Amino acid sequence: MTLPPAWRDLPFFAEDYPRIAQTLAASPDPVLPPDPDRFAALDLTAPAETRVVILGQDPYPTPGHAHGLAFSVEPDVRPLPRSLTNIFKETQTDLGGHPASGDLRPWARQGVLLLNTALSVPAGKAGGHAKLGWATLTRQVLDRLDDRPRAYILWGAHAQSFADRITHPDHLILRSAHPSPLSARRGFFGSRPFSSVNNWLTSRGEPPINWIGASIP
Template sequence: MDVKIESSWKEVLKDEFQKAYFEQIVMFLKHEKALGKTIYPSGNLIFNAFDKTPFDNVKVVILGQDPYHGPGQAHGLCFSVQKGIKPPPSLVNIYKEMQKDIGSAIPETGDLTPWAESGVLLLNAMLTVRDGEPASHSKIGWESFTDAVIRKVSDLKDGVVFMLWGKFAQDKQVLIDGTKHYILKAAHPSPFSADKGFFGCRHFSKANEILTRQGKEPVNWQL
């Protein structure tokens, strides 16, 4: 099966693209389209996280759960929205923590593409969603694929900083070799939980301290 994805990831994940579950994902999405369902993000952006952050460039991983399910929002990067779209509440809280942690100005844009281009893999566990129906594609096989992505990063790289926000992301810790990677955990930045351990986590400065200690270029979090 020919999957349109950045070449380094295509090589790393080639075995996954041949598996039955991935074939089922493709068939499901084709069926949804045939039924006239609107799927987010658009097809050319489903693998945007991989296209913007080639495998060799990955130095930080932020895990999300489900793409945004409103028009114009999702573009394949977790927590990020397309240019011109108002930043959602969780992203606003991420910006507030950034400001307190590293003194950055609150960005006007919700587009996190510059993070992705500087080595931050912004990975959702599910890569698609039906319009207006959160978690509607949570059972179609995407987690098998994205779990494999996390394992590949863990197995084939060293010294990656994993930022796990909330229980869903923290449950993925079992896929990560903590003896050679760095795991930062905090509450989810959602308004329902941000004041229970996300605010004050200082993950942005901590990640850069870890990268600097390894001789890696720190992330420019300022957008």
């Protein structure tokens, strides 16, 4: 597998990934996302281009959904996963529209790193690789990104557990409930993270993120 060029010098890839790759190769279950998509988030958003970080947990366990970016699905997936549906409800409230599909690669291409804290999952077994060692990569990515101010969106306790790696005094750190149906009404809805990030970016003289593309009212 080709490692993400802009990140491949992280110690994780020499010290931890060979063991993880061996475990995945021996898995009795299909592993999602497909091998070529495993590092898609890091491939699409290099450190120098990263302006916003959104942390997810693990890939969608439904075959055909996950393609390597947190919360994102392939553009033809219908219905959308429930967490993504709630994310789009919040973009609608916050910005007046939502993307035309669940494919969030347009966000990534604008500097939004959509990183899951586990980059693999056994098909049909959510959380099945949560303890495989991927969190080491997450911590090293966050350490790499701590060199200058960036915006961080931390939805739920799991993402917030990595906040100790986000130490630059000028970061924007937004915390709220997770968009899962189990928790979205406990502080995710109405949190307006997308406009908050854009206001912060523009206050720094940076262009805002186009979160909704061609608006879907």
